[in-house]
Amino acid sequence: MTTEISDITSDQIAQGRRAHELDREHVFHSWQAQGPFNPMTVLKTEGSYVWDGEGNKLIDLSSQLVNTNVGHQHPKVVAAIVEQAGKIATIAPQHVNDARSEAARLIASHTPGDLDKIFFTNGGADAVEHAVRMARLHTGKHKVLSAYRSYHGGTHLAVNITGDPRRFASDAGADGIVHFFPAYPYRSYFGAATEAEETERALKHLEDLIILEGAGNIAALILESIPGTAGIYVPPAGYMAGVRELTRKYGIVYIADEVMAGFGRSGEWFAVNHWDITPDLLTFAKGVNSGYVPLGGVAISQEIFETFRERVYPGGLTYSGHPLACAAAVATIKAMEDEDLVANAKRLGDEIIGPRLAQFKADHPSVGDVRGTGVFWAIELVVNRETREPLAAYGGSSPEMNQVIAAARAAGLLPFANFNRLHVVPAMNIPDEVLIEALDKLEQALLVADGFVK
Missing domain, CATH: 3.40.640.10 (Type I PLP-dependent aspartate aminotransferase-like (Major domain))
Known part of the structure; x- marks a missing residue:
């Protein structure tokens, strides 16, 4: 893990582990088979960061379910x-x-x-x-x-x-x-x-x-x-x-x-x-x-x-x-x-996310398509650009896609993924330097995806 350990205390981590035990004992989760599901515990959130159950600091590139538009704990x-x-x-x-x-x-x-x-x-x-x-x-x-x-x-x-x-x-x-x-x-x-x-x-x-x-x-x-x-x-x-x-x-x-x-x-x-x-x-x-x-x-x-x-x-x-x-x-x-956040979302898309994702497409054979606007983007991953065969089938995931997601997490990201896509959907007020760092980390996951290209 290249994640950063914050000032999360051992007591907070212990409380998080207890919360996870109670969750697995009593909580019925949406869109999940209940048995194999192992949810991530969140101990703290702030701005564009979340801290997981072990105290690892992750950049939230998902805005949770694409809803924390002004970041955490504004x-x-x-x-x-x-x-x-x-x-x-x-x-x-x-x-x-x-x-x-x-x-x-x-x-x-x-x-x-x-x-x-x-x-x-x-x-x-x-x-x-x-x-x-x-x-x-x-x-x-x-x-x-x-x-x-x-x-x-x-x-x-x-x-x-x-x-x-x-x-x-x-x-x-x-x-x-x-x-x-x-x-x-x-x-x-x-x-x-x-x-x-x-x-x-x-x-x-x-x-x-x-x-x-x-x-x-x-x-x-x-x-x-x-x-x-x-x-x-x-x-x-x-x-x-x-x-x-x-x-x-x-x-x-x-x-x-x-x-x-x-x-x-x-x-x-x-x-x-x-x-x-x-x-x-x-x-x-x-x-x-x-x-x-x-x-x-x-x-x-x-x-x-x-x-x-x-x-x-x-x-x-x-x-x-x-x-x-x-x-x-x-x-x-x-x-x-x-805070003029709508204009800032447009600027982040025009000046940082869009150009960087275009570079991803040029540099990584696993990237079939990139598209979006503002702070609302998708990277479509494929195993073959000519046939556009997706890295995960429509309606599901795949072992390969799971490895890509795991690589993003290991790099210090909380990503948003669906089927064969990674979405770049940060908060509208994510600092430029944090967004650039997040995209650097995301590129590490794309290197894993490139390994599955036929």
């Missing part, structure tokens, strides 16, 4: 939670509280177009569920279109809307979901040789599907503006505008899923801003308060809001607009504004 956000707990720790959602009102105002000040009404949820999955419910009630239709290679959440409807293998175990094909092929130039489903061809063919496929499914039956189309865990594949030029035009043409509610890409991660407040698009509904979570307290929501257009002006919306949550979560959101958004 003092302004922590102070806001403490202050709010001293005033109103919790309150039922039917009552006004200043934290929720101010959070809604701040969110609406950054959403595109007329998305000025905010419905708060506990996270991204239930934001998606409520957005779809709103679209269905607004249109009186039922079907929902969603892309393959997407992720929209783990609750029942959201995971069926999801377009990757995580939905398979729960997909009974009975929830009105129809999947379509996305624009994905590196692994084109349309035999496209150029991005222009990819855009044209992907949009024709989508329009054909709308016609064949019956536009009169389709309530909504949901699309991650930049897909996150599905691969951070940035849509080619013209695609997003074309999708938006098709939804208008056929009277379909367009839901932008910004749960992962939103709140500055892409170098814009919301990723749809890259294409100057205004959806009808926009879902958010994660970065809205850097994940410090669970919070998500739906930003709602005026037209859809009018549907429920005199009509009861049949949905709600006990913790909708929870004051601790909203206080964290207010502090996070203000910190992002005061």
Whole structure:
């Protein structure tokens, strides 16, 4: 291990080992086979660092689940939670509280177009569920279109809307979901040789599907503006505008899923801003308060809001607009504004991450593709650049990929990996020198990946 040992005490390490024992005895983990799982204990977090159960200091290149956008333990956000707990720790959602009102105002000040009404949820999955419910009630239709290679959440409807293998175990094909092929130039489903061809063919496929499914039956189309865990594949030029035009043409509610890409991660407040698009509904979570307290929501257009002006919306949550979560959101958004973190995310991508990943691609035969924007990037690992055979099969991992991840950890990184990809998704305020060090360490893992190239 080349990790750095911090001032973590022996008592903290002992407490961590006890916590691990209790975890293995009592905690049921998500997305895991419970028996062989050996989770990492975290003893401390600060800025862009975490300390594992043995006191090793790791650079957090994952932002956990791509949500700690302002880093760990941001003092302004922590102070806001403490202050709010001293005033109103919790309150039922039917009552006004200043934290929720101010959070809604701040969110609406950054959403595109007329998305000025905010419905708060506990996270991204239930934001998606409520957005779809709103679209269905607004249109009186039922079907929902969603892309393959997407992720929209783990609750029942959201995971069926999801377009990757995580939905398979729960997909009974009975929830009105129809999947379509996305624009994905590196692994084109349309035999496209150029991005222009990819855009044209992907949009024709989508329009054909709308016609064949019956536009009169389709309530909504949901699309991650930049897909996150599905691969951070940035849509080619013209695609997003074309999708938006098709939804208008056929009277379909367009839901932008910004749960992962939103709140500055892409170098814009919301990723749809890259294409100057205004959806009808926009879902958010994660970065809205850097994940410090669970919070998500739906930003709602005026037209859809009018549907429920005199009509009861049949949905709600006990913790909708929870004051601790909203206080964290207010502090996070203000910190992002005061510290100009959205512009900083763009700068980090343009000046450090993008050029370095391009160099990775030039120097390492295991790197098939690199793509991204802001602090939202993916490295796609392959065993053969010509055939683009992935280092791990779609929907799974491999012994080779596990060795690459282990090498990153041994170098002193906490990486984010999915299938055959390593994601470079640091906090928006990671210091330049720490990011450069992290990329140096990541390159050590790429040397391991190069050893599997055929």
